[in-house]
Amino acid sequence: xxxxxxxxxxxxxxxxxxxxxxxxxxxxxxxxxxxxxxxxxxxxxxxxxxxxxxxxxxxxxxxxxxxxxxxxxxxxxxxxxxxxxxxxxxxxxxxxxxxxxxxxxxxxxxxxxxxxxxxxxxxxxxxxxxxxxxxxxxxxxxxxxxxxxxxxxxxxxxxxxxxxxxxxxxxxxx
Numbered sequence: 001x002x003x004x005x006x007x008x009x010x011x012x013x014x015x016x017x018x019x020x021x022x023x024x025x026x027x028x029x030x031x032x033x034x035x036x037x038x039x040x041x042x043x044x045x046x047x048x049x050x051x052x053x054x055x056x057x058x059x060x061x062x063x064x065x066x067x068x069x070x071x072x073x074x075x076x077x078x079x080x081x082x083x084x085x086x087x088x089x090x091x092x093x094x095x096x097x098x099x100x101x102x103x104x105x106x107x108x109x110x111x112x113x114x115x116x117x118x119x120x121x122x123x124x125x126x127x128x129x130x131x132x133x134x135x136x137x138x139x140x141x142x143x144x145x146x147x148x149x150x151x152x153x154x155x156x157x158x159x160x161x162x163x164x165x166x167x168x169x170x171x172x173x174x
Contacts (some may be wrong), residue, residue: 011098022102030105033095
């Protein structure tokens with residue numbers, strides 16, 4: 001999915017409906033919209049606000065037009081909005097500004113934190129984290145934050161193994 005084209009189409013649909021919306025995104029779509037990644041994504045993860053019926057209907061119309069999967073615009077990671085370090089909204093970057101749609105992506109720090117959190121849970125996100133090229137300091141700060149997200153006995157080991165893999169891949173990329 002080309003996020004620019006999708007946001008443009010959603011802006012046009014909202015214009016037709018004479019409504020304005022603004023939302024905050026994370027995940028792969030944020031990395032693509034920030035031009036950190038060039039890969040495709042199947043969805044746009046909205047942290048906030050909750051997708052209302054009007055925005056959902058507009059997204060469904062765009063899905064039909066652009067042949068996107070149902071639920072391409074979703075609140076899947078909405079709970080993350082309450083977990084990210086304070087001030088995350090202030091660190092967001094506008095990635096699309098239309099006449100009726102404004103889209104903000106979470107900033108670098110929050111992308112590193114959230115991608116490490118996701119990667120520790122499922123290794124699919126390791127490459128996304130590597131694309132951010134986090135420094136040792138950034139990884140350590142993210143590690144501390146991620147460890148606080150889960151109290152399970154094995155979580156520290158899982159997080160450590162994930163960081164080890166990230167560091168290995170970063171070293172091999174140089």
